[in-house]
Amino acid sequence: MDISLQQVGYLYGKDTPFEKRALQDVNATIDSGSYTAIIGHTGSGKSTLLMHLNGLLKPSEGVVQIGNAKISAGTKAKGLKDIRRNVGIVFQFPEHQLFEETVEKDIMFGPMNFGVSEVEARRRAHELIELLGLPPEVAQKSPFDLSGGQMRRVAIAGVLAFNPSVLVLDEPTAGLDPRGRKEIMDLFYRLHQQEKLTTILVTHSMEDAARYADHLIIMHGGRSVMAGTPEEVFSDETKLAEYRLGVPRSVKFQRDIEKLIGRTLPGLALTEEQLATAIATAAKEGGR
Numbered sequence: 001m002d003i004s005l006q007q008v009g010y011l012y013g014k015d016t017p018f019e020k021r022a023l024q025d026v027n028a029t030i031d032s033g034s035y036t037a038i039i040g041h042t043g044s045g046k047s048t049l050l051m052h053l054n055g056l057l058k059p060s061e062g063v064v065q066i067g068n069a070k071i072s073a074g075t076k077a078k079g080l081k082d083i084r085r086n087v088g089i090v091f092q093f094p095e096h097q098l099f100e101e102t103v104e105k106d107i108m109f110g111p112m113n114f115g116v117s118e119v120e121a122r123r124r125a126h127e128l129i130e131l132l133g134l135p136p137e138v139a140q141k142s143p144f145d146l147s148g149g150q151m152r153r154v155a156i157a158g159v160l161a162f163n164p165s166v167l168v169l170d171e172p173t174a175g176l177d178p179r180g181r182k183e184i185m186d187l188f189y190r191l192h193q194q195e196k197l198t199t200i201l202v203t204h205s206m207e208d209a210a211r212y213a214d215h216l217i218i219m220h221g222g223r224s225v226m227a228g229t230p231e232e233v234f235s236d237e238t239k240l241a242e243y244r245l246g247v248p249r250s251v252k253f254q255r256d257i258e259k260l261i262g263r264t265l266p267g268l269a270l271t272e273e274q275l276a277t278a279i280a281t282a283a284k285e286g287g288r
C-alpha cells in the first residue's frame with residue numbers, strides 16, 4: 001500500500017488560544033514494501049506525522065493518501081476504519097496497554113472486536129506467539145508475569161494480529177537492553193522481508209536507520225527537510241548538521257580513517273560490517 005503526504009499541515013488545538021502548529025507543508029512518499037525511517041529531534045513532528053498514517057489524526061491542511069483512501073480535514077470517521085486495520089502502530093512502551101488475563105486473550109482481543117471468529121483469532125494468536133519467538137506455554141500465562149522483553153513481544157503480536165499491510169514503529173526498542181534491542185529490530189526486519197510488510201520506523205538511532213531502512217525522511221521544525229536512500233542522506237553531513245543530526249558511527253569512523261590514511265575508501269560504510277570490509281580491501285591493496 002503506497003502512502004503519500006501532500007502539503008500536510010497540522011495544528012493542535014486549532015482555533016483555540018492553545019493552538020500549536022506541529023506540521024507544516026509536509027510532502028513525503030512511502031512506497032509499498034519499503035522500509036522507511038523517520039528521523040528528527042524531539043519536537044520535530046515525528047509522532048504527529050505517524051498518527052496521520054492510520055487516521056488517528058486528520059490533517060488540518062493538505063491530503064494524506066493511504067492506498068486508495070484520501071484523508072483530509074473533512075474526512076468522516078467512518079471512512080477510517082479500514083485504514084486503522086491495515087496500518088498497525090506499535091507505540092512506545094506498547095506493553096503498558098496489555099490488560100487481559102492471559103497472553104492468548106490479549107492477542108485475540110483486537111481481531112475479535114473486528115468480527116474475527118474466536119477459533120480464527122486463537123489460531124492466529126498461537127501462530128504469532130511462535131513467530132515472535134515466545135515459548136508456547138506463555139499463551140496461558142498472565143502477560144504481567146512475563147519479562148519486559150517478552151511483554152513487549154506480546155504487545156507487538158497484538159498489533160500484528162490484525163494482519164496489517166503497513167507496520168508503523170515508534171521507537172520500538174526504547175528501554176530495552178542492547179541485546180533485546182537487536183533481537184526486536186532483527187525481528188521487525190525479518191517480518192518486513194518475509195511478509196512484505198511496509199515498515200515505517202521512527203527512531204533516534206542513526207545506526208538502526210542505516211542498517212535496516214531503504215528510505216529516510218528527516219523531520220525538522222514540523223517540516224520534512226530531507227529524503228532519500230541512507231547513502232544519499234548520510235553522505236550529506238553538512239546538511240544533516242544544519243538539523244543538528246549526525247551520521248552513523250561507522251560513517252564517522254570511515255571519515256576518521258580516511259583522514260589518517262590520506263585517501264577515501266570506496267562507498268559509504270552504513271554498518272560496522274561494511275566498514276570492516278572497506279578497511280580490509282584497502283589494507284590488501286596497500287600491501288601489494
Ligand code: ADP
Pocket residue numbers: 012013020021022040041042043044045046047048049
Ligand atoms: P516528536 O515526535 O518529533 O518529538 P511531536 O510530533 O510530538 O514531535 O511534536 C511536534 C510539536 O507539536 C512539538 O512542538 C510539540 O510540543 C507539539 N505537540 C505535540 N503534541 C501536542 C499536543 N497534544 N498538544 C499541543 N502541542 C503538541
